[in-house]
Amino acid sequence: MNTSKLIQVMSLTAVMFVLxxxxxxxxxxxTYNPPEAGVGASSVVLLGRRHASNYDTERDFVQCVRNHIQGKDDTIDIVDEAQFLDALYPWFEPRTAPMHPGAIRELLAQPAVASKIQALDTQYMIWIDGNTERTDASGSMTCGVGPTGAxxxxxxxxxxESNYEAVIWDFSNQAEVGRINTSTSGQxxxxxxxxxxxxxxxxxGTACDGIGEQLLQFLSAKY
Structure with missing residues (x-):
């Protein structure tokens, strides 16, 4: 590699680091009871916790975790969040969604719910709870237009700061089978x-990758 190309590579690396x-x-x-060889042909659904009008796990974060999992193992069938909520309406609306594993038994006791979950062939439901917040800000900036330009x-x-938790519920065993917590912060x-x-x-993004990797350990036969 000649000197000019080496300088270009070093400059690009420096810019990537700085930015x-x-x-x-x-x-x-x-994790209490991971499947021995992945989830197989059964499907999984990822849902963001939205149990109050002023509390909403970001939908783009849930989608990010889904993309991370399927990007590493596209054999895992993840039911679209909106599709699942529409099919199970109104049992998973913010005011009626189950808040603890014991509520699964009550839900599945209702024939309408049981038949729809069976039709979707969903074995695991993963609640993703949390958010990212701005915790501190300082400094100032001024902008203007002058004779020489703006x-x-x-x-x-x-x-x-990001704080998220993924809780894995098993519809077959009607129990919680895993829990993952991630906390990230940055300046x-x-x-x-x-x-x-x-x-x-x-x-x-770091929080998404962390939870996504841990869920792959649980769900994928490749890991």
């Missing part, structure tokens, strides 16, 4: 000398 803030992550797993000057920084920056340059810490 991403730092993230710390902690993942705890408690520009901004200043520096801003902020912190984000992002926005320096501006003429042009603002965001340096974003991928806090939510």
């Amino acid at each position: 991403q803030g730092c993230v710390t992550a902690k993942i705890d797993e408690m 520009g901004c000057f200043g520096f801003g920084t902020w912190s984000d 992002s920056y926005m320096p501006a000398v003429v042009v603002p340059i965001p340096i974003i810490a991928p806090v939510q």
Whole structure:
């Protein structure tokens, strides 16, 4: 590799490093009874906890976890969240959704619910609970237009924290069979000398990858 190409590669690596803030992550797993060879032909559904009008696990986070799992093992059949909620309406609406494993038995005692879950061939339901919040922000930035053009000057920084939990319920055994917790935090920056340059810490993405990998350990026959 000649000197000019080496400089280009080093510059690109430096830019990639600079444009991403730092993230710390902690993942705890408690698994009680994982399937011996994955979920097989049965399907799985991932649902975000939305049990109050002001509490809503982000739908894009649930979709991110789903994409992570199927990106690593496309043999796992994951029922679309909206499809499942429509099929089981109104039993999984925020006010009526089961909040504890004991409620599964009560739900399956209703013929309409049991037949629909059987039609979807759903063995595991995974509740994903949590959110990402901005915890701190500081700094200032000013922008304006002058004779030589427009520009901004200043520096801003902020912190984000993600806390999520995935709880695995088994419809066959009518019990909770696994639980995964992840906590991530990160610092992002926005320096501006003429042009603002965001340096974003991928806090939510790191949490998604952490939960997705742990769920793969539980669901996939490949792991």
